[in-house]
Amino acid sequence: MKCNRDTFILMYETVYKDMYRFALSLTKDSHDAKDCVSEAVLKAYEKREQLQEKKAFKGWIFTILANVCKKHFREKAKYLPITYLDEKRNYDYDLPLDVRRALENLNEEEQLIVSLSVFAGYNSSEIGTYLKVNPSTIRSKRSRALQKLAPYLAEEKE
Numbered sequence: 361m362k363c364n365r366d367t368f369i370l371m372y373e374t375v376y377k378d379m380y381r382f383a384l385s386l387t388k389d390s391h392d393a394k395d396c397v398s399e400a401v402l403k404a405y406e407k408r409e410q411l412q413e414k415k416a417f418k419g420w421i422f423t424i425l426a427n428v429c430k431k432h433f434r435e436k437a438k439y440l441p442i443t444y445l446d447e448k449r450n451y452d453y454d455l456p457l458d459v460r461r462a463l464e465n466l467n468e469e470e471q472l473i474v475s476l477s478v479f480a481g482y483n484s485s486e487i488g489t490y491l492k493v494n495p496s497t498i499r500s501k502r503s504r505a506l507q508k509l510a511p512y513l514a515e516e517k518e
Contacts, residue, residue: 362409363408363409363411363414367414368404368405368408371414371417371421372401372404372421374418375417375418375421375422376397378479378480378481379397379400379401379421379422379425380393380394380397381479382422382425382426382475382476382479382480383396383397383400383425383429385463385471385474385475385479386426386429386430386471386472386475387429387432388463388464392432395432396425396428396429396432397425399428399432400421400424400425400427400428401421403424403428404420404421404424418480418481419482419486419490422476422480422482423490426472426476426490459513461512462509462512462513463475463509465508465509465512466505466508466509469491469501470501470504470505470508471505472491473487473491473498473501473502473505474502474505474506474509476490477502483495484496484498484499484502487502
């Protein structure tokens, strides 16, 4: 597939909001999320000739974004005390507050699985391929993570 500038832009326009939500769910900071999305888009654009099929674009660009977010988090964690990371939660309002708070109760792997599933729309096979884990394990981990989230997201009854 030849992915020229215009084709890339058209495909990007279909996923940019999901990319931001995904990055925000991982980084917990709107500025960091925007930086990660920008870096991922730039990397994807520079490597657009490697894209084999148009239908693979979403998975391809989200893989790049997940790797950028992980790299960003590792680099930030090297230089900042952990208390700073906890205090520096400058959230954007794209994710409701209750969802953001609920996600904080999951470990990094659970957040990644739930984010890939819920925000990016991947199925367990696709997530399993990306994480190099059996799809049934992904389904189990996703199920347990969603159960952990349930009490935080349950509607209050009067």
